Amino acid sequence: MRRIYPDFQDNPDIEQAYAYPEDRPWLRLNMVSSADGAAWLKGRSGGLSSRGDKRIFGILRGLSDVIVAGAATVRTEGYGPVKPRASWSSLRAGRPEVPPIAVITRSLDLDLDGELFTDATSPTIVITCEAAPAERRKLGAQRSDLVIAGDEGVDMRLAVRELHERGLTRVLCEGGPRINAQLSADDLIDELCLSVSPMLVAGGAARILNGVAAQVPLDLHQVLEEEGVLFCRYTREQSP
Incomplete structure (x- = not known):
């Protein structure tokens, strides 16, 4: 695995890369999607996953409360x-x-x-x-x-x-899309960890948020890559 944003690094420390803030409660949403935004393949998210995604999935669970x-x-x-x-x-x-x-x-x-x-x-x-x-x-x-x-x-x-x-206080939400949408509508999501799988799915799969419309600006914090899968970490945009 390598980090390609904000700077390049081979074999980054994954635990450190996803460390929670120490000074406040934090709600992290972790999801995987296809390149065209599908939240599942044949009804389950596992078809979109990869070795790197499973590794990060485990570390995120270990970090959470x-x-x-x-x-x-x-x-x-x-x-x-x-x-x-x-x-x-x-x-x-x-x-x-x-x-x-x-x-x-x-x-x-x-x-x-x-x-x-x-x-x-x-x-x-x-x-x-x-x-x-x-x-x-x-x-x-x-x-x-x-x-x-x-x-x-x-x-x-x-x-x-x-x-x-x-x-x-270190909350990890693993979905699904309707729960995600409710959390977003209530402005409760501090961070989105999104694994983007290099495939197109189309069909009737939901997006990672499926429900009430909500516009939450995000800042791109980090991008890791392995085997063509992107691991993006977004945090809620801070007011100036």
């Missing part, structure tokens, strides 16, 4: 609990050995008896709303750290605040 994903992404991508990695020992010094996964769901349509809930080193967090079925909320409270954030739908600002109150 919590991993956020929508219920549709959890179901489609077959999410399981995060497993400890020896390579994370320095990244997670003073913190739990793995970050918990926080699932955003309005309906609580989740397999609450699946390994994501029964085999998690750090208990899975479920963020839902008052409109979720009462029986599902009751079961969810038994299987997870259940958070009620909103009435008819999940209030993303309240959800993020609840994570911060648990000391989980």
Whole structure:
């Protein structure tokens, strides 16, 4: 892997390249897309991934305090609990050995008896709303750290605040596109890490944000490259 922006460097320190700011909470969005903007291939993001993307994906998880994903992404991508990695020992010094996964769901349509809930080193967090079925909320409270954030739908600002109150301030969101769009509309995204796969997909795949329109200016912070895949790091444009 090499860095091609802002300056050239062979074999950059990936952990340092993606270090979180030390002085404030930070919400990072990590996504992969095709060159024409598709967020998945044949329904899943894995078809767009690469060896470098998987390596950065793992490091971003190790750096985070919590991993956020929508219920549709959890179901489609077959999410399981995060497993400890020896390579994370320095990244997670003073913190739990793995970050918990926080699932955003309005309906609580989740397999609450699946390994994501029964085999998690750090208990899975479920963020839902008052409109979720009462029986599902009751079961969810038994299987997870259940958070009620909103009435008819999940209030993303309240959800993020609840994570911060648990000391989980380095937030990594892995999508999907609808969750991303809600976070963007609420002006909660501080950073976008985007892996651009060198292929054209077309068809009906969503973009990495799919929902309410929101215009958030970004600054290009860094570009890495490996095997034709670009790894772009954008941060929210700062006001002068």
